[in-house]
Amino acid sequence: MSTENSTQKPFTIAIVGGGIGGIALAIALRHQHVPVQVYEAAPEFAEIGAGMAFGPNAIRSMELIDPAIRKAFNTRATKNGAKEDEATWINFRCGLGEPDLIAKVQTTDHDKTGLSSVHRAHFIDELADLLPEEIAHFGKRLVGLATLDSGKMQLAFEDDTTAHADAVVGCDGVRSRVRQFLLDTKSPLEDLTFSGKYAYRGLISMGMAKEALGEYLSGNSQMYLGPEGHILTYPIAHGKVMNVIAFKNQDTPWEHESWVVKNQGDAFKRDFEGWGKPVQSILQLLDSPDQWALFDHQPARTYCQGRVAILGDAAHASTPHQGAGAGQAIEDALILGRLLGDVQTQGASDIPAAFRAYDAVRRPRSQKVVTTSRAAGLTYAFQGPDGGDVAGIQEELLQRFQWIWEEDMESQLAQATTMLRGERQVAVGTGRGLVWGWAAVWKQVLEDLVSRVLVFIRGSR
């Protein structure tokens, strides 16, 4: 746990939401000696029983936030079982007929990260242990946010209590209330779009998975591709459990009020009728799994306004097709934590400038993850630019993830702090830092624009 000392910053940040993003930010702020309080709607920090994978960018960010996070991750992380798959992210295979290999996608980092996965509930427990109990407030569902005459923020909760802070960061997930206040939308659902896919999620004991699939397919990450669907499996919990997510297209709008529909009987088996043997074996082991609708955000015009900012899924909820959403939340926490802890930050008046630098550096990259993730989902279901052409899909998969994993996080940090310090230089009459900072950000924006145009051109080929 980070220690408090006399170098504490003279302002307090309120974090709304204690998921992976909120907790990572709280740890980051404490590491930077920024006083922080976390307000979580649930009765405790909790996650669902399912797996989650992290790429090299996310793991590097954990280390840079606080080596204690990386250590916590390491105690829970599971990698592929086979030596040959140590650096493998996913073995992409044909889902119909024989499970022929389409592409073995591997990370190229020094640590051979490959697919490093955790059981969500176990990991959140490890992270929560890094925070002192007194900063966490449970049963606090945010319903109102107001700026007081003093400039401070007032948070109002469903239980009729209030709290105050110098600034607020909304880490309250895909249906974020803080985002609603910040972007002035009528409802948290207004800028969410059904992605045209839902997923069945399940956990299978590795003993049973091995019996049905054999040691190699069960103990190493696989994705089975086919028309209008794909199935992902990978080991978690130190190889004791196989995590399964089966994705299926739905052309019609999502009509259910809830995003999670229970008791769908054998619907999941009908959804994959005619698929190959490994897929059938996996489905046999699932027991009427829930159906989860997948939504993503339309791009927000900003991640901050005055003394309010949003982070993680609240800012850029994505479909999960590149396994990158939580990793982006951790990158956000690294950058925002460091900006708020910047040595030159003297008081609360600097916070909006820190938020603006965070927005400028984080928005282009995290929104690109959202758009490219959608495109990946199409490719997996044979609806990408190459349709069902295996050679084309292979070529795309082998280069799809590198830009996410190979991000230079130190350089992102440097850009962000250069911008913040540049704003200060402008305030005192010199602006070189700001010019360089903005030049770097515009370069990223232009690269993003070019890649979107290329995706569009390929899509309309």
Ligand SMILES: Cc1cc2nc3c(=O)[nH]c(=O)nc-3n(C[C@H](O)[C@H](O)[C@H](O)COP(=O)(O)OP(=O)(O)OC[C@H]3O[C@@H](n4cnc5c(N)ncnc54)[C@H](O)[C@@H]3O)c2cc1C
């Ligand atoms: C099927 C699936 C698979 C995925 N797999 C991966 C993967 O392998 N790798 C990866 O990186 N990402 C993955 N993701 C994405 C990842 O789950 C999310 O990006 C990540 O959990 C977001 O974390 P967060 O902290 O921003 O939001 P959340 O985890 O949603 O946390 C939000 C928190 O805010 C609280 N809250 C909500 N509203 C309020 C309120 N009004 N007041 C107070 N508290 C509130 C909630 O209770 C919750 O604790 C996957 C997503 C899905 C759907």
